[in-house]
Amino acid sequence: MTARNISRFWEWGRKIICVGRNYADHVKELKNALPTEPILFLKPPSAYVTEGSPILVPFYSSNLHHEVELGVVIGKGGTAISQSNAMDHVAGYALCLDMTARDIQEDCKSKGLPWTLAKAFNTSCPISEFIPKERIPDPGNVTLWLKVNDQLRQNGCTAQMIFSIPFLISYISKIITLEEGDLILTGTPKGVSAVQEHDELQAGIEDVITMNFKVNRKNQ
Numbered sequence: 731m732t733a734r735n736i737s738r739f740w741e742w743g744r745k746i747i748c749v750g751r752n753y754a755d756h757v758k759e760l761k762n763a764l765p766t767e768p769i770l771f772l773k774p775p776s777a778y779v780t781e782g783s784p785i786l787v788p789f790y791s792s793n794l795h796h797e798v799e800l801g802v803v804i805g806k807g808g809t810a811i812s813q814s815n816a817m818d819h820v821a822g823y824a825l826c827l828d829m830t831a832r833d834i835q836e837d838c839k840s841k842g843l844p845w846t847l848a849k850a851f852n853t854s855c856p857i858s859e860f861i862p863k864e865r866i867p868d869p870g871n872v873t874l875w876l877k878v879n880d881q882l883r884q885n886g887c888t889a890q891m892i893f894s895i896p897f898l899i900s901y902i903s904k905i906i907t908l909e910e911g912d913l914i915l916t917g918t919p920k921g922v923s924a925v926q927e928h929d930e931l932q933a934g935i936e937d938v939i940t941m942n943f944k945v946n947r948k949n950q
């Protein structure tokens with residue numbers, strides 16, 4: 731059997747674990763309460779979409795939002811990983827969008843229902859190429875940005891995260907065993923907004939990477 735290549739981790743069928751409300755400015759813009767512990771939810775591997783394929787608006791939503799996030803790709807699995815060892819479990823990073831059907835999320839929140847329909851639909855996790863760990867020496871201090879049709883909507887620094895990457899790896903791995911190829915989405919800074927069919931999204935991490943996606947017809 732040929733060895734699998736971590737640079738195509740999205741083909742492995744591993745977990746996508748997402749952290750919500752990890753930036754105070756985004757918590758404020760959505761009028762949510764600041765979390766005292768990380769808020770976690772999952773996306774299935776079928777949520778992945780890579781450049782060249784479109785983001786599809788789910789047929790049941792009329793308010794699809796972008797959320798630009800730093801993704802952490804796990805290179806070495808583990809359970810109850812300590813914060814001090816956490817970065818040894820990281821293979822690299824990916825720039826990610828946590829596409830969110832905001833109208834559906836608000837409805838789920840008001841009814842006390844899970845966020846699956848709002849967060850886990852096909853193409854809800856656009857990702858960049860794999861970024862080897864060495865290319866981001868300090869993931870706790872990099873700037874992420876996102877433009878819609880050339881207009882800057884999000885521009886935030888990972889230094890503003892409420893829960894750091896080592897803390898998140900340690901916290902998550904006490905609850906959900908991490909495996910090689912898993913991806914952790916670390917939350918979005920402020921500036922989330924709606925996208926429409928035919929919009930063009932561009933996002934980047936400083937001078938490390940950029941990625942482009944088109945928004946396309948409804949996903950049904």
Ligand SMILES: CC(=O)CC(=O)C(=O)O
Nearest residue numbers: 749750751752797917918
């Ligand atoms: C309110 C949210 O959708 C939480 C989330 O995903 C985030 O990044 O924050």
Ligand SMILES: [Mg+2]
Nearest residue numbers: 797828917918
């Ligand atoms: Mg998010």
